[in-house]
Amino acid sequence: MSDTPGNQPEHGPDEDKAHTLQEAREDVLERSGAGAVGDYSDYLLVADEVKAGYIPEVNILNGCTLTLREGEVVGIIGPNGAGKSTLIKTIFGLLAVREGSIVLRGESIVNRSAHELVSSGVGYVPQTQNVFPTLTVEENLQMGVFLRPKTFTARFDVVAELFPLLAERRKQKAGALSGGERQMVAMGRALMMEPSVLLLDEPTAGLSPIFQDEVFQRVKQINATGVSVIMVEQNARRCLQICDRGYVLDQGRNAYTGSGRDLLDDPNVVELYLGTLAKAG
Ligand SMILES: Nc1ncnc2c1ncn2[C@@H]1O[C@H](COP(=O)(O)OP(=O)(O)OP(=O)(O)O)[C@@H](O)[C@H]1O
Numbered sequence: 001m002s003d004t005p006g007n008q009p010e011h012g013p014d015e016d017k018a019h020t021l022q023e024a025r026e027d028v029l030e031r032s033g034a035g036a037v038g039d040y041s042d043y044l045l046v047a048d049e050v051k052a053g054y055i056p057e058v059n060i061l062n063g064c065t066l067t068l069r070e071g072e073v074v075g076i077i078g079p080n081g082a083g084k085s086t087l088i089k090t091i092f093g094l095l096a097v098r099e100g101s102i103v104l105r106g107e108s109i110v111n112r113s114a115h116e117l118v119s120s121g122v123g124y125v126p127q128t129q130n131v132f133p134t135l136t137v138e139e140n141l142q143m144g145v146f147l148r149p150k151t152f153t154a155r156f157d158v159v160a161e162l163f164p165l166l167a168e169r170r171k172q173k174a175g176a177l178s179g180g181e182r183q184m185v186a187m188g189r190a191l192m193m194e195p196s197v198l199l200l201d202e203p204t205a206g207l208s209p210i211f212q213d214e215v216f217q218r219v220k221q222i223n224a225t226g227v228s229v230i231m232v233e234q235n236a237r238r239c240l241q242i243c244d245r246g247y248v249l250d251q252g253r254n255a256y257t258g259s260g261r262d263l264l265d266d267p268n269v270v271e272l273y274l275g276t277l278a279k280a281g
Pocket residue numbers: 054055060078079080081082083084085086087127
């Protein structure tokens with residue numbers, strides 16, 4: 001091997017590896033495809049081959065498919081910019097569906113407004129700006145139930161049982177709370193309407209490991225009360241440990257789908273999406 005600079009690779013081994021990882025991911029996407037969802041009546045919620053985007057003619061979701069059965073926790077993981085938040089927002093009616101279908105309990109909810117979805121039992125906790133910082137904890141929870149104000153007291157008691165901190169801090173401004181506490185307010189607010197489906201977008205992002213763990217435990221508790229959950233997570237391993245099934249999204253498409261355990265045990269998923277290089281790429 002020559003040691004003249006001209007014969008050296010243009011980039012180092014890590015970059016090479018990152019490059020091959022990118023190519024390997026492209027191959028996976030070529031081959032994977034989500035496959036058609038059979039009978040919609042088997043599922044509480046189905047997003048079937050959905051295309052959506054922000055700018056006309058530019059799709060961010062390129063035919064994404066996701067199903068949720070009654071009682072499940074389903075996790076969505078994938079690299080930054082994969083379209084995870086976009087998928088959740090599209091399900092929640094914040095983005096127009098350009099192609100494909102979204103069905104809740106056998107009924108199309110394509111292009112229904114977020115208000116209508118809340119009334120149909122769908123709760124959504126956005127990735128960012130998910131509390132009103134200048135309002136108190138109690139006022140934030142009141143906002144959650146503004147469609148049914150009379151139920152406030154009864155629902156507050158239920159939600160406070162799950163998150164005792166919300167009762168302790170009820171008169172404090174949400175903006176004065178820590179990130180983890182604010183996340184509890186955001187989840188509590190979504191639960192005020194007694195949803196049957198809860199959409200959580202990165203509920204543990206930016207939290208200390210202890211708070212992250214608490215959030216995962218709360219999600220399991222919420223699920224145990226009969227709420228089916230779709231959660232997007234940056235803490236992919238932990239998410240796959242607690243979810244019933246997981247989806248790996250990449251470039252607005254399904255890369256891998258399986259039980260949380262199967263995905264954790266799949267060397268390709270580990271190499272392409274859970275390794276440190278994969279994260280950096
Ligand atoms: N409001 C917007 N307008 C235009 N493009 C957007 C908008 N929001 C997101 N995008 C683009 O859509 C793509 C997918 O973004 P999305 O937020 O869904 O990714 P994500 O998988 O949630 O990523 P992250 O892990 O960083 O949260 C990205 O290329 C992003 O730049």
